[in-house]
Amino acid sequence: MDRSLGLLEVSGMVAAIACIDTMVKAAFVEITRIEQIGSGIIVIMIQGDLANVQYALERGSEKADNHGQLLGLRVIARPYEGLDILIAPQEKVIKVGEN
Helix, strand or coil, X not given: CCCXXXXXXXECHHHHHHHHHHHHHHCCCEEEEEEEEXXXXXXXXXXXXXXXXXXXXXXHHHHHHHCXXXXXXXXXXXXXXXXXXXXXXXXXXXXXXXX
16 A cells, blocks of 8 residues: 555544545545444544645644544554555445335
8 A cells, every 4th residue: 555544533423524524625635434433433534645644634633623523533654555454445335215
């Protein structure tokens, strides 16, 4: 994996959406996964070159911190190839009309 990985952990879906909006507008990053891990905690995973990931996380964490929703953040430069299975983009299938 030649791209860096950024993780932003926030409390609440509204905070997560606001952070995502801020991050993708601030830097050239890709949202690779959004994971709700329980109790309203949401982890947003982004990828891109190191400088863009760092800048996006700074902006996203400021947005979350302004509303008291920031729980944690981490940048991993050039993560181990084996992590691909954990951070692969989610595939969602939406079925309409099924009960």
